[in-house]
Amino acid sequence: MEHFLNQLFEAAKAAEIEACEAYIVERDSFGAMIAEGEVTEYKSNQTHGLGFRGIKNGRMGYSATEAFDEASIDQLVRGVCESAELCEDEDMEFLYDGAGEVPQMKLCIDEDDNIPASEKIELAKQLENCMKAYDSRIVKTNRNSIRTGRYRVRIVNSYGMDRTFTEDSYIMFGMAMAKDETSVSTGFYGVAGRTPDILQPEKIGTETARRAVSMLGARQVPSGQYRVVFENEAMADLLQTFCGIFSAENAQKGLSLLKGRQGEAVACAAVSIIDDPLLLDGLECRPFDAEGVPSCAHTVIEDGVFKTFLHNLKTAYKDGVQTTGNASKAGYASAVHVAPSNLYIKPAQKTADELLGIAGNGILITEVSGLHAGANPVSGDFSLLSKGFAFENGKIVHAVEQITVAGNFYDLLMNIREVGNDLVFPLGGIGSPSVFAGEMAISGS
Amino acid sequence: MLSQQAAAEVLNAALASGGEFAEIFLEDRRDNALVLQDNRIETVHSGRIHGAGIRVYVGLNAVYTYTNATDRDGLLRCARQAAAAVQEYRSLAGIKPFYVPQRENIHHIKLLPSAVAARKKAEVLRMANAAARDVSAEIAQVICSYKDSEQDVLICNSDGLFTTDRRVYTRLACQVVASSGMENQTATESPGAMMGYELFETHVDPEASARSAAETAIRMLHASQCPSGIMPVVIDNGFGGVIFHEACGHSLEATSVAFGMSEFCGKLGQQIAAPCVTAIDDGTLANEWGSENIDDEGTPTNKLVLIENGVLKNYMIDRLNGKRMGMAPTGSARRQSYAFAPTSRMRNTYIAPGNDADDEIISSMGDGLYAAKMGGGSVNPATGEFNFAVQEGYLVKDGKIAEPVRGASLIGKGADILMKIDRVGRNMKMAQGMCGSLSGSVPTNVGQPMIRVSGITVGGRA
Structure with missing residues (x-):
């Protein structure tokens, strides 16, 4: 690898690339999936990829490869030159000089992953058994999965910056199908973390099965305006879909309606939203961002007031502010964009049950589907297939399916009445507690 | 990319501790992407995807390992890793001599x-x-x-198949x-x-x-906000075909059917849709977005009738799930890249042209919604619950197209919706999408003529 990098940087210099950077990802992962006691998927791999970028005549060019051979050096350098030459983006481009202290973070266990594959498979089988043991109406389970992996990122550039971090991940999830005389329902649940102690088949299996069984006998409600409480995971999914509105990159391109609204109330006073790459509860922890800038936390919305967009070096320079360390790459090959790290709605005091009590009568939404289709991050509009429960006088009365909940995310932020205390980060970096969202349009029968 | 001799060594290594079948999928892909935004070319990107996946069948299941090291030594390491996972099982199979099938390239490329x-x-x-x-x-x-x-693939297996393709x-x-x-x-x-x-x-x-x-x-x-409730909906041709893709297509893939997780399990030969519905999945259409010469297991693609006059005729089946189902593969095994084991996927999937005139379809519907353009959607195959977004919609009042409405989504259950299709137009058109499932994201066409559903839940805000 060092030899390849030396050759690459030499070749870049010879091609008059003024400054350049390699972003290298190495991954070692394992995954198994169980259905009806059988190992229906068994995957293991060691892979790597290198993203290369460089500045030539003031423009940034990009290329990438998974093959570290002679042909790739030529392809990478030529790719960057061609790309920089065509690019018309007039904004200043930067590579980071490596300034600043990188916080110490422990994101991996000290030893190599030494749980044998057979033991991991056994855990996934236990997961399935726990689902079946929960209730006789669990008739099938599927895609019961365990995934473990180690991920190493290294950023090396011609300014002498050379930074790396290593992260472990452990994920377990399952799907259960419940059936009674009249209906079929499914439940999905998963957990993820950086240490093997999150692999708890009984807890995860029981919750998966509970979710499936709880939806048996679900029915539509008549179309109309209802008071809506979003359960924590459903609210986190919505926030995930719309978190691009906090990106300075989107704002600069006219894709966020928050543009120019810093200092204004854009949400109800009960809402604070924080981006914190150092928070170990979320899965998007990192000591530095995709440009190598050291991480720190930022308050995006404080008591309803919009404080700051998330920035990388380029968007910060354009707006005349400091980067927030939110440079992000979708993969080693991707260009540098802006994305949140662990972004979450700050929890308050009340439990989810208390939120139902405050709302009185309405619908508790536990799951929203089809976010890639039914929600538009640019307009803020959404109309989403949803599941959940009807509640009366704060008590759940029956399960609800085949409804949509429709609204606009910008409006939703303003209309939130209460924020709960049950913050979760479902399988990712975006988290939320349950919220009482006021009245919303529900479509059903 | 890989000599037959090295391929044989790797397959033998993969089967060293048992397994009935081994396969190598080797891929070298060059990608280019350009983005224009704010009136200027913003990024220009080139990349090279290069790697191989090795699969060993153990009974009805498989072990899959993959790597970027595609020289003989790298592949042997990857094969041994697969063999190590097979350890606990024992059933010996040798590899057969290679044959290179001759076939015609259906998809001619003029300007690489x-x-x-x-x-x-x-x-x-x-x-x-x-x-x-x-x-x-x-x-x-x-x-x-x-x-x-430009994707070059080499697929070879212990049954002796040794084949290549360029997509x-x-x-x-x-x-x-x-x-x-x-x-x-x-x-x-x-x-x-x-x-x-x-x-x-x-x-x-x-x-x-x-x-x-x-x-x-x-x-x-x-446009104003779309109203809510159950109403008749006309869905126009082209990307409107996403309704069949989500409401039915995914539930006919062996990934769901083989495990009893589809509402269409055990329904071959039964009426699952209205008699006006014939649906086809065709991987052979020249130069279409979802076509291939061979699938990612090396099986030639075909034209598969899924539903004929409302009767379920075929599922989409890959080789491994075919063993589980006791049915032949249909050339439907696909994967995003070497980093995914292949499984059954759609190709170009469409509702075939019917006999109804577009004018009549709308003029006889009374009040409802006309979805001129659809957005994307998704489905839970186990329950058949689907959802999709209407990109451009209009209210229909007394059989006439009236004002535009926005923000609508359509939801329902596949089995119900198929039975409620009461009109199928004559002018079939396809559109392109990227479809995500177990084996990653693959190019697929959706398509249909104009169709009408007698009643569907429309989710709007008004």
């Missing part, structure tokens, strides 16, 4: 993307951008992207944002094909695509 300068590709984006912005002063942003890829794809995507300052609406058009740069000379007019997206965005900016 690698032979076309990036400058010319950028031209396509500039044309599209200008055309979209010309539509209205309310067009606030245009994001156009151009993507092409070339080119696609344009135009996302247009219309804004009133207070509100945004967006629309997209994303035409593509299994073609090279000739796509833009013979097939796709970038300006027309961009204009179409811009016009939709403007119409939706000035």
Whole structure:
């Protein structure tokens, strides 16, 4: 690898690339999936990829490869030159000089992953058994999965910056199908973390099965305006879909309606939203961002007031502010964009049950589907297939399916009445507690 | 890419501790992507995907390992890793001598993307951008992207198959944002094909695509909110075919059917749709976005009738799930890349033309919704619950198309909806999408003529 990098940087210099950077990802992962006691998927791999970028005549060019051979050096350098030459983006481009202290973070266990594959498979089988043991109406389970992996990122550039971090991940999830005389329902649940102690088949299996069984006998409600409480995971999914509105990159391109609204109330006073790459509860922890800038936390919305967009070096320079360390790459090959790290709605005091009590009568939404289709991050509009429960006088009365909940995310932020205390980060970096969202349009029968 | 001798060594190593079948999938892919935004070329990106996956069958299941090290030593390491996972099972199989099947290339490419300068590709984006912005002063942003890829694959297995294929794809995507300052609406058009740069000379007019997206965005900016409730819905041709893709297609894939997780399990030969519905999944259509010469297990693609006059005829089956189901594979095994084991997927899936006239379909519907353009959607195959978004919708009042409405989504259960299709038009059209499932994201066509569903839940805000 060092030899390849030396050759690459030499070749870049010879091609008059003024400054350049390699972003290298190495991954070692394992995954198994169980259905009806059988190992229906068994995957293991060691892979790597290198993203290369460089500045030539003031423009940034990009290329990438998974093959570290002679042909790739030529392809990478030529790719960057061609790309920089065509690019018309007039904004200043930067590579980071490596300034600043990188916080110490422990994101991996000290030893190599030494749980044998057979033991991991056994855990996934236990997961399935726990689902079946929960209730006789669990008739099938599927895609019961365990995934473990180690991920190493290294950023090396011609300014002498050379930074790396290593992260472990452990994920377990399952799907259960419940059936009674009249209906079929499914439940999905998963957990993820950086240490093997999150692999708890009984807890995860029981919750998966509970979710499936709880939806048996679900029915539509008549179309109309209802008071809506979003359960924590459903609210986190919505926030995930719309978190691009906090990106300075989107704002600069006219894709966020928050543009120019810093200092204004854009949400109800009960809402604070924080981006914190150092928070170990979320899965998007990192000591530095995709440009190598050291991480720190930022308050995006404080008591309803919009404080700051998330920035990388380029968007910060354009707006005349400091980067927030939110440079992000979708993969080693991707260009540098802006994305949140662990972004979450700050929890308050009340439990989810208390939120139902405050709302009185309405619908508790536990799951929203089809976010890639039914929600538009640019307009803020959404109309989403949803599941959940009807509640009366704060008590759940029956399960609800085949409804949509429709609204606009910008409006939703303003209309939130209460924020709960049950913050979760479902399988990712975006988290939320349950919220009482006021009245919303529900479509059903 | 790999000699037959080295391939044989690797397959033998993969079967060293048992297993009935071993396979190597080797891939070398060159991708190019250009993005225009804010009236200027913003990023130009080239990349090379290179790696191999090794699969060993153990009974009805498989072990899958993959690597970027595709020389003989790297592949042997990867094969041994697979063999190590097979340990606990024992059933010996040797490998058969290789044969290289002769077949005709159905998808001829005239202008390989690698032979076309990036400058010319950028031209396509500039044309599209200008055309979209010309539509209205309310067009606030245009994001156009151009993507092409040349994928070379080598597939060989212990049954003696040794075959290669080249897949070339080119696609344009135009996302247009219309804004009133207070509100945004967006629309997209994303035409593509299994073609090279000739796509833009013979097939796709970038300006027309961009204009179409811009016009939709403007119409939706000035539309009122869609009402809610159950009503008759007419879905027009082209991307409207996403309804069949989500409501039914995924539930006919062996990934769901083989495990009893589909509402259409055990229903071959039964009436699952209204008699006016015939649906086809065809991987052989020349140069279509979802076509291939061979699938990712090396099986030649075919034309598969899924539903004929409402009766379920076939499932889409890959080799491994075929063993589980006791049925032959249908050339439907696909994967995003070497990093995924292949499984059954759709190719070009469409509802075949019927006998109804578009005018009559609308004039006889009374009050309802006309979905001129659809957005994307998703499905839970176990329950058949689907959802999709309407990109451009209109109210229909007393059989006449009335004002535009926005923000609608359609939800329901596949089995119900198929039975409620009561009109199928004559003019079938396909559109391009990327479909995500167990084996990653793969190019698929959806398609249909205009159809009518007698009642479906429309989710709106009014």
